[in-house]
Amino acid sequence: MTNILEIKNVTKRYGNKIAVDHVSLSVPQGCIFGLLGPNGAGKTSLIRMITTITRPDTGQILLGGEALHGNHPRQIGYLPEERGLYKKMKVGEHLMYLGQLKGLSRKTADAAARRWLEKLDLLDRWDHAVETLSKGLQQQIQFIATVIHEPRLLILDEPFSGLDPVNTNRLKAEIRLLHEQGVSIIFSTHRMEQVEEICEYIALINVGKNVLQGEVNEVRERYKQHHFQLSYRGDLPDSFADQFQIVANGRQTVTLAGKAGDNANVLLPQILGTGVQIQAFAEVLPSLNDIFIQVVRTPQEAALEKI
Amino acid sequence: MQQLKLIISREYWTRVRRKSFLVATLVTPLAFGIFVVVVNYILQYKSAETVRIAVIDEGGIFAGGIADEDNIYFKLITTDLDSLKTNFADFDYDGILVTPALGDLNQVRYNAKYYTNEKLTLALEPILADRLRTALRKQKIAQLNLDERSLKALDSQIDIEPAPISPESMVGTPLAGRIAAVIGMVMAFFMYTTVFIYGMMVMRSVMEEKTSRIVEVMISSVRPFPLMLGKIIGVGLVGLTQVLAWAILVPLMLIGVNLLFGFQMDSSSLADAPPELAGMDTELLVAQVMTELGSFNWWLILPLFLLYFLGGYFMYAALFAAVGSAMGDDLGEGQSLTIPITIPVILAFYITIAAIQSPNSGLAVWASFFPLFSPIVMPSRLPFDPPWWQITISLLLLLGTCVGLIWLSGRIYRVGILLYGKKVTLWEMGKWIFRK
Structure with missing residues (x-):
């Protein structure tokens, strides 16, 4: 699989602060790529370099195998976290304007704007001023503006922030549709549950550094702690606690820590041997949230937890 | 280039089509007319009290x-x-x-x-x-x-008539100097107000783009420099449109007011006229002023005036754009940043008042070279026929400074528009110029 985007050893400083510190990562063609990290980690700084808003101090960014140049913004659609439209402009005019700035002809921009508005049932708003629309509708207009020029690479910075559940689902459906059409999507967020649901690949940025990257399932495998969860009926036999290391005790459930290399096939016969009545048994893979917290935790925080 | 055109046309049309623009363009001459009527009424007002x-x-x-x-x-x-x-x-x-x-x-x-x-x-x-x-x-x-007659003879009336030594120098009549001063003052005042009105318009528009966050979307499609330049040119065209409309509407309004209320426009201005004019017949005076006005080299004054207008506008608008980009959401907080821009404009206006009294003084000549002053000071000297070399030097300096300041402002703008929630000092803005 080729990579649509390759970031090679990129660094960006603002004054004395290093916003992006020797970050390297690659985004495979046609995937949904989660760019994760706490607030202030350097995600937006990185995105601004990809969208050619700023230039890296050192390092290189390749889009479709080429170093970034003036024509690349036309192949990129960027939905910034901080949304904004010209409030006094009319919806149709606004979409055409942004489309034309991305290199569409007047005619194509007009057709594309109408097609998208129709798709989202907003065509009757063509002549309405942007400021007369509700916030949710404005966000949809903003989304159309991001994709109107059919970009190869779509960068969405916290796309669901401020959206109600209905609009969130609508947007998710559109994102999936674009994904099916082969558009590569970078999805920047600090909300892990959305990443697990949508993304195939992730990179985790913390304090300007890329601390983790890979395929979502592979990453979860990599960070698994060999924990297994057992649900049972009745009581646990007394001998159980001697045989297994129990990490957590719940109501009729218990979490066991196995040794490295343990898997369900190894553990299950041993558990059966204790005579407990098994209701369910499964390996616990860490959620991205757990991994996120584990990786992002500072040494001080880790030390505090051990006490 | 295509993008620049798009930006200019958006900046222009969204403003010109706005109701507030139409109102301002139409109401200003109307207000001017009403002002003239009221002033005349007040001047002519005699106590009704017996x-x-x-x-x-x-x-x-x-x-x-x-x-x-x-x-x-x-x-x-x-x-x-x-x-x-x-x-x-x-x-x-x-x-x-x-x-x-x-x-x-x-x-x-x-x-x-x-x-x-x-x-x-x-x-x-x-x-x-x-x-x-x-x-x-x-x-x-x-x-x-x-x-009685010998007593009257004691009050001599003095007329000093300038006469040329070399035939090509234009000295005109005694009236010419006064008319030149009035024309100079009108042009300087025009420069002064337009630089402020439209410069501020550029600044506000930059701030709006920043606070509404649209600028993030924009600069992912357009480089900051054409965005800033397009805005300055677009607003400049709005200014030209408005000024042109006023140039037609205001005289019409004044003629209309005259016809309606029937007072002599020049009667009030004649009140302050020098004694040698006061004695003159009004109609004769008007005729003489008209011939004097015709004797000015308008084919030179007007194009030069336009050049200085463009130079001054671009220079100050670029500075206002830079300041607007550095301002936060709070207009009041950033107000202090505009002071370094407003001071030269105001200073230039005061220099102009001195310059029209002695257009060839050292102050007037030097101020018409200094690019921050020249767009206001030099036009006021144009009716007095300044030497060609002075106009050339002044224009070249203005052009150079204009290009330089637009470039500098672009450097500041590019950093400023992406910076939020931080109070910016002039020193920091200076550092942005050198940022990579």
Whole structure:
């Protein structure tokens, strides 16, 4: 699989602060790529370099195998976290304007704007001023503006922030549709549950550094702690606690820590041997949230937890 | 280039189609017309209050009678003061003027008394003084056996007529200098106001883009420099449109006002005119002003004026754009950043006031070279035919500075528009110029 985007050893400083510190990562063609990290980690700084808003101090960014140049913004659609439209402009005019700035002809921009508005049932708003629309509708207009020029690479910075559940689902459906059409999507967020649901690949940025990257399932495998969860009926036999290391005790459930290399096939016969009545048994893979917290935790925080 | 065109056209059309633009363009000449009407009305306003004054002429200085003013009536009476005062309420008088005899013919000071229960108003006092002065003058002339005509001959009227030494230098008539000064002042004032109005418009528009966060979307499609330049050009075109509309509407309005209310536009300006003009027939004067206006080299003045207008506008608009980009959401907080821009503009205007009085003074010449001042100062000197080398140097310096400042502002703008929630100092803005 080729990579649509390759970031090679990129660094960006603002004054004395290093916003992006020797970050390297690659985004495979046609995937949904989660760019994760706490607030202030350097995600937006990185995105601004990809969208050619700023230039890296050192390092290189390749889009479709080429170093970034003036024509690349036309192949990129960027939905910034901080949304904004010209409030006094009319919806149709606004979409055409942004489309034309991305290199569409007047005619194509007009057709594309109408097609998208129709798709989202907003065509009757063509002549309405942007400021007369509700916030949710404005966000949809903003989304159309991001994709109107059919970009190869779509960068969405916290796309669901401020959206109600209905609009969130609508947007998710559109994102999936674009994904099916082969558009590569970078999805920047600090909300892990959305990443697990949508993304195939992730990179985790913390304090300007890329601390983790890979395929979502592979990453979860990599960070698994060999924990297994057992649900049972009745009581646990007394001998159980001697045989297994129990990490957590719940109501009729218990979490066991196995040794490295343990898997369900190894553990299950041993558990059966204790005579407990098994209701369910499964390996616990860490959620991205757990991994996120584990990786992002500072040494001080880790030390505090051990006490 | 295509993008720049798009940006300019958006900046232009969204503004021009706005209702507020239409209102401002139409209402300003209307307001101007109303202003002229009101000012004329105030200037021509005469007190409607009727004042009756009893004059007890003890010194007999009003032997020749005393003329009434519009609403002020004088009556010479012989009743004595005391009985008049005691029965003052019964008479229909507002005041009693008592004029004692002139003691000595060489006496310059003269004290008259005005008895009244009201204050001596500003309108009445000079009229009373005038009546007394004329009467005393007549009396003195008669008693001193002076000849009225020789007395008049004492007041010489001076006209200094400039004449050229080399034939190609244009010195014009005495009137030319005054008209040149007026034209110069009008042009300087025009520059001063437009730089502020449209410069501020650029600044506000930059701030709006920043606070509404649209700028993030924009600069992912367009480089910051064309975005800033497009905005400056677009707003500049809006300014030209508006000025052009005013240039047509204001004279129409003035003509309309004249026809409707029928007062002479130049009557009020003539009041402050120099004495040699005051004596002139109004129509003759208008004709003369017209010929003088025609004698100016408008084919030179107007294009140069346009060049200075463009130079000044681009230079200051770029600075305002840079400041706007550095401002946060709070207009008040950033206000101090505009001070370094407004000071040279205001300073230039004051220099202009001095420059039109002596257009070839060192101050005027140097200020018309200094690019931050020249767009305001130099046009005011244009009607006085400054030497060509001065215009050339001044224009070249302006052009260079203009390009330089637009570039510098672009450097600041590019950083400023992406910076949120931070109070910016001038020092920091300076550092942005060198940021990679």
